[in-house]
Amino acid sequence: MSPQHKFLLDESKLPKAWYNINADLPIPPQPVLHPGTLQPVTPDFLSVLFPMSLILQEISTERWIEIPEPVREIYKLWRPTPLLRAVRLEKALDTPAHIYYKYEGVSPVGSHKPNTAVPQAFYNKEAGTKALTTETGAGQWGAALAMACSFFDIDLEVYMVKVSYQQKPYRRIIMENFGAEVYASPTDRTHAGQAALATDPNNPGSLGLAISEAVEVAATSGGSKKYSLGSVLGHVLLHQSVVGIEALEQMEMAGEYPDFVIGCAGGGSNFAGFAYPFLHQNLTNGKTSKIIAVEPASCPSLTKGTYTFDYGDQAAMAPVVKMHTLGHTFIPPGIHAGGLRYHGMSPSVSALVNHGDIEARAVPQLATFEAALTFMRSEGIIPAPESAHAIRVAIDEALKCKATGEKKVIAFNLSGHGHFDMMAYEAYHHGQLEDYEYPAEAIAEAMTHLPQVAF
Ligand SMILES: Cc1ncc(COP(=O)(O)O)c(C=O)c1O
Numbered sequence: 392m393s394p395q396h397k398f399l400l401d402e403s404k405l406p407k408a409w410y411n412i413n414a415d416l417p418i419p420p421q422p423v424l425h426p427g428t429l430q431p432v433t434p435d436f437l438s439v440l441f442p443m444s445l446i447l448q449e450i451s452t453e454r455w456i457e458i459p460e461p462v463r464e465i466y467k468l469w470r471p472t473p474l475l476r477a478v479r480l481e482k483a484l485d486t487p488a489h490i491y492y493k494y495e496g497v498s499p500v501g502s503h504k505p506n507t508a509v510p511q512a513f514y515n516k517e518a519g520t521k522a523l524t525t526e527t528g529a530g531q532w533g534a535a536l537a538m539a540c541s542f543f544d545i546d547l548e549v550y551m552v553k554v555s556y557q558q559k560p561y562r563r564i565i566m567e568n569f570g571a572e573v574y575a576s577p578t579d580r581t582h583a584g585q586a587a588l589a590t591d592p593n594n595p596g597s598l599g600l601a602i603s604e605a606v607e608v609a610a611t612s613g614g615s616k617k618y619s620l621g622s623v624l625g626h627v628l629l630h631q632s633v634v635g636i637e638a639l640e641q642m643e644m645a646g647e648y649p650d651f652v653i654g655c656a657g658g659g660s661n662f663a664g665f666a667y668p669f670l671h672q673n674l675t676n677g678k679t680s681k682i683i684a685v686e687p688a689s690c691p692s693l694t695k696g697t698y699t700f701d702y703g704d705q706a707a708m709a710p711v712v713k714m715h716t717l718g719h720t721f722i723p724p725g726i727h728a729g730g731l732r733y734h735g736m737s738p739s740v741s742a743l744v745n746h747g748d749i750e751a752r753a754v755p756q757l758a759t760f761e762a763a764l765t766f767m768r769s770e771g772i773i774p775a776p777e778s779a780h781a782i783r784v785a786i787d788e789a790l791k792c793k794a795t796g797e798k799k800v801i802a803f804n805l806s807g808h809g810h811f812d813m814m815a816y817e818a819y820h821h822g823q824l825e826d827y828e829y830p831a832e833a834i835a836e837a838m839t840h841l842p843q844v845a846f
Contacts, residue, residue: 442518502807504535526601529729530562532621603706622658631664659737693751718837727815
């Protein structure tokens with residue numbers, strides 16, 4: 392009998408609460424520091440950028456946080472998302488492993504990002520926010536927040552990393568369709584952008600720099616604009632936990648439990664959203680899944696970065712947090728997985744990697760695209776280049792099972808589709824993609840600019 396392919400939950404199974412890893416962290420959380428004084432921030436400082444409800448979520452240690460009903464209503468447009476067993480991929484690899492993937496590309500904009508864009512817009516609306524600013528890498532986050540802002544009637548300004556703005560014009564147009572204004576970062580609209588352009592007029596941009604621009608605009612708006620971040624922060628990871636909460640239940644429907652739980656990691660939000668509910672089982676329920684965060688070899692914050700305090704953005708305006716970092720001034724090579732070009736990593740993911748609860752792996756660009764094609768030629772879905780990093784490691788583990796004959800269960804998060812990443816695939820087909828060397832010199836230079844913190 393052919394194995395079951397799809398594990399679907401109906402709307403009544405949509406989670407009612409998010410899972411907060413802060414309740415179960417095996418190490419105490421580190422302080423968040425003010426970028427000027429390098430002393431712990433006060434909620435007042437953060438409230439220039441964020442509504443108080445999100446700040447309180449950031450520091451909450453409640454294990455379960457209720458999802459507001461209006462957010463659940465919007466989630467129902469695409470949630471619960473399917474969990475699939477990659478039966479055809481298993482056959483193509485000739486592996487005894489069972490491979491499952493949670494597919495977040497069914498959201499209206501094609502990725503996991505609306506899982507936090509919608510609640511962030513909701514809480515901002517509740518607090519009276521009329522306009523938001525944000526950054527975006529590949530455009531998935533910007534598109535998600537543009538949709539959420541249009542639902543809640545909030546204006547939006549997006550600073551899009553220039554290299555992606557040029558490579559991915561369709562995501563810009565999606566944002567504009569939802570009514571957002573989109574700028575190629577670095578721009579001459581901010582001091583941070585002007586300084587970057589003065590040093591290098593051809594600066595390709597980076598997430599760290601786009602964050603500086605978006606933060607600067609909100610912080611100097613006299614209170615008329617707030618700022619929204621699509622990854623890294625605790626409240627973002629919290630909102631993404633719907634992914635893993637559903638997946639846990641779907642694995643139960645499948646009658647299996649994953650030996651491997653895998654996600655790609657840029658700032659850490661889709662990885663954590665998928666993995667933390669399984670990690671909860673490891674930490675509190677005796678389960679032993681190996682939990683793996685996958686990053687690009689050319690921007691290897693978790694595998695090659697230092698676990699230390701650093702600024703969240705390039706211009707040193709955002710709060711300073713303890714994380715794996717390559718140095719906030721580091722500009723990663725212009726790889727096509729734009730959403731994975733961030734110098735740092737979410738503090739909780741960093742702490743858990745440092746503590747040994749999560750394993751980190753780095754994969755090169757060409758092997759990642761090869762894995763994406765192997766996957767799509769059996770499962771039919773064109774993955775986002777970011778998500779393909781998770782596929783690479785899932786396939787690697789399945790091939791190890793082929794060699795040993797072991798029947799492991801592998802689950803990964805397919806964080807988005809790649810329908811607007813065709814230029815990347817075309818470059819791959821024409822042999823124009825390269826495996827960048829580990830940018831050791833640039834990283835060593837950037838590491839000389841770390842803040843001198845007394846903690
Ligand atoms: C499809 C997709 N996956 C993953 C990421 C990486 O972000 P995060 O690590 O926050 O999930 C992005 C970021 O833009 C993305 O668009």
